[in-house]
Structures are given as structure tokens and as C-alpha cells.
Amino acid sequence: MQENISLLPYNTFGIFANAKYFTLFSSTEDLKNILQSTEVKTNGLCILGGGSNILLTKDVDKVVLKNELKGIEIISQNNEVALVKCAAGEVWHSFVLWCIENNLYGVENLSLIPGTVGAAPMQNIGAYGVEIKDVFFELEAMQIDSLQMKTFNQAQCEFGYRESFFKRKGKDQYIITSVTFQLNKKANLNASYGAIQEVLTAKQIENPTAKDISNAVIEIRQSKLPDPKEIGNAGSFFKNPEIATKHFLVLKKVYPSMPGYTLTEYLTKVPAGWLIEQCGWKGFRKDDLGVHARQALVLVNYKQALGAEIYNLSTQILESVKNKFDIVLEREVNIW
Numbered sequence: 001m002q003e004n005i006s007l008l009p010y011n012t013f014g015i016f017a018n019a020k021y022f023t024l025f026s027s028t029e030d031l032k033n034i035l036q037s038t039e040v041k042t043n044g045l046c047i048l049g050g051g052s053n054i055l056l057t058k059d060v061d062k063v064v065l066k067n068e069l070k071g072i073e074i075i076s077q078n079n080e081v082a083l084v085k086c087a088a089g090e091v092w093h094s095f096v097l098w099c100i101e102n103n104l105y106g107v108e109n110l111s112l113i114p115g116t117v118g119a120a121p122m123q124n125i126g127a128y129g130v131e132i133k134d135v136f137f138e139l140e141a142m143q144i145d146s147l148q149m150k151t152f153n154q155a156q157c158e159f160g161y162r163e164s165f166f167k168r169k170g171k172d173q174y175i176i177t178s179v180t181f182q183l184n185k186k187a188n189l190n191a192s193y194g195a196i197q198e199v200l201t202a203k204q205i206e207n208p209t210a211k212d213i214s215n216a217v218i219e220i221r222q223s224k225l226p227d228p229k230e231i232g233n234a235g236s237f238f239k240n241p242e243i244a245t246k247h248f249l250v251l252k253k254v255y256p257s258m259p260g261y262t263l264t265e266y267l268t269k270v271p272a273g274w275l276i277e278q279c280g281w282k283g284f285r286k287d288d289l290g291v292h293a294r295q296a297l298v299l300v301n302y303k304q305a306l307g308a309e310i311y312n313l314s315t316q317i318l319e320s321v322k323n324k325f326d327i328v329l330e331r332e333v334n335i336w
């Protein structure tokens with residue numbers, strides 16, 4: 001248990017903030033001991049995965065626990081599918097590459113998403129037509145109060161768009177220790193997303209392999225999203241809002257270029273990046289604080305912006321989108 005530790009190396013936004021206490025765990029036994037410590041009992045705790053979906057707005061006066069559980073194994077398989085159990089502290093993209101190397105299919109579209117495997121189900125990570133729920137089998141988590149291990153199946157995780165049980169009813173009650181995925185042994189690739197098709201066509205690839213799809217996704221992400229090693233960020237800052245189709249149709253008359261994806265007869269999903277861009281924020285910069293020039297959904301820290309300043313900018317963006325479109329955006333990033 002270390003005291004007064006800088007969290008700068010542990011958050012991709014590159015925010016300067018300290019943790020009152022900080023400790024790593026690399027086994028469930030370690031974890032149990034930490035959870036019973038006086039420091040945790042007195043101060044409470046926060047769990048850190050890859051630190052790629054948090055905004056630190058102040059020093060953390062709790063115990064910050066960094067998950068370092070490692071290991072990937074095939075626990076069962078038949079001719080069609082394999083169940084792969086992955087420890088929660090593994091880096092997500094390393095897991096994706098491991099699957100591709102082992103000819104196991106289903107996560108290639110989720111290449112290069114920052115963060116850890118344990119954090120992935122928390123917000124049901126998704127990109128380019130695939131969500132983790134599509135390949136999810138079950139997960140194991142330790143209940144903080146009872147120190148008991150519990151297994152959650154797909155239904156118990158209550159996955160939604162960037163949502164799960166662990167962000168809502170189960171918030172702060174469990175620590176995910178492993179996730180088991182059901183992966184295909186026969187390639188059933190999803191190249192339907194427009195941007196993927198464009199990259200494949202440009203490269204004249206007609207029959208893509210999983211590696212081709214992964215490389216295309218990596219290329220798209222690198223062209224749109226800032227690399228946190230160079231510019232601090234936490235990916236999409238807001239969720240894409242789902243609005244009443246009636247409301248969408250009214251707006252569409254005023255803004256004919258407004259994109260929207262029909263979800264149901266009554267609900268339409270609108271890209272928040274478009275709304276934010278229309279409000280004039282794309283490429284905005286004030287000192288070290290800004291909105292990415294190539295993707296308006298991503299707020300950035302050029303060097304020394306404060307978490308509270310980024311939070312205030314996100315409030316200004318929320319207000320301008322509300323005023324112009326009467327749409328209330330929801331933050332996707334966890335605010336600490």
C-alpha cells in the first residue's frame with residue numbers, strides 16, 4: 001500500500017492528480033487481503049483498469065486498486081467454438097491479438113480499444129459493428145462486501161449500449177477478476193461498417209482475413225482518434241444519444257444533413273460528434289484544453305489541462321447541444 005501516489009501514469013487523459021493510497025493486486029488472494037485492510041475499510045476504494053475511460057477532476061482520497069491479474073487460456077472447445085478465459089488485468093488489445101494469432105474469431109473489430117479486459121464488460125465496449133456482448137460468455141467477480149466470488153452470465157450482466165449491471169445496480173459492489181469469451185473457430189467476419197469497407201477497397205482486399213479487418217480498424221482508429229501517448233484523451237467523451245424519431249424528423253427538416261440510425265419505430269440514434277461539430281466545437285482549443293479536430297466526440301488535454309477544466313468544457317458542450325437541438329447528451333467517461 002503506497003501513500004500519496006501520482007495517478008498521472010495511470011490515466012490516458014494525462015491528468016495530474018494524486019491517490020491517497022495506491023496498491024496493485026495480481027491474485028484474488030492479494031485482493032481479499034487488500035479489501036480487508038484498515039486503509040480500505042476507513043477510506044473506501046476505487047478500481048482502476050487501464051485508466052482509459054476516466055476523468056480525474058480532483059485528488060482521490062480513497063484507496064486506488066490497480067488490477068494486474070494476468071493469464072489467457074482456452075478452457076473448452078469443440079469444432080465450432082472455443083471458450084477463452086482471460087484475466088481482468090490483461091490489456092484488451094493484447095487479448096485481441098492473441099485471439100487473431102490463435103485463429104479465434106469475433107473480437108477483431110474491437111482492435112486497439114484502450115483499457116483492460118476487466119473494464120470491457122463494464123461499459124460493453126463496442127466499435128465498428130461489434131460489441132463485447134456479442135462474444136461474451138460469462139465473467140467472475142469478487143463481491144466487495146462478502147469477499148465471495150460470483151459468476152455472471154450474459155443476462156445477469158444486463159448489457160446495453162455502453163451499459164451493464166456493473167455501471168448501474170452493481171456499481172462499486174464487485175471487482176471483475178476474469179472474463180470468458182465464446183469465440184468462433186471458423187471466421188465469420190463483419191466488414192459491413194462503411195469505414196472498414198473503404199479501407200479494404202483501397203487496399204484491394206476482397207477476401208479479408210481477421211488480421212486484415214484488425215489492421216483496417218487500427219488504421220481507422222489511428223486516423224480519427226488521438227493517441228493518448230501524444231495527446232491526453234479518453235476516447236468518446238459522450239454517448240451517442242437515442243432520441244424520439246418524431247424529434248429526429250423535426251430536426252431533419254431544419255438540418256437535412258443530420259445523420260441518424262433507426263433503432264426502432266420510435267427511437268433514432270444520432271451521432272453526438274455531429275451535434276457537437278454543428279455547435280462549432282470541433283477543433284476548439286483554449287490553452288491545453290480542447291475538442292479533437294478530427295472527431296468532435298473526443299475531448300483532449302494537450303498537456304496540463306486540469307480535470308475540472310475538461311469537466312467544465314463538457315458542461316458547456318452539453319448546454320450548447322441542449323440549446324441548439326433540445327438533446328441532452330450523457331457523458332460516457334467515468335468522472336472521478
Ligand code: EPU
Nearest residue numbers: 127128235236238239240259271273274277294295296297
Ligand atoms: N461525426 C461528425 N463529426 C465528428 C464526428 C462524427 O459529423 O466530428 C458523424 C459522422 O456522420 C460520422 C458519424 O458521426 O459518420 C459516426 O462517427 P464515427 O464512425 O467516428 O463513430 P462515433 O459514433 O462518433 C462510435 C463510438 C466509438 C467507436 C466508433 C466506431 C460511441 C460513444 N462511440 O463513435 O467508440 O469507435 O463509433 O464504431 O458510441 C469510445 O467509445 O470511446 C469510442 C471511440
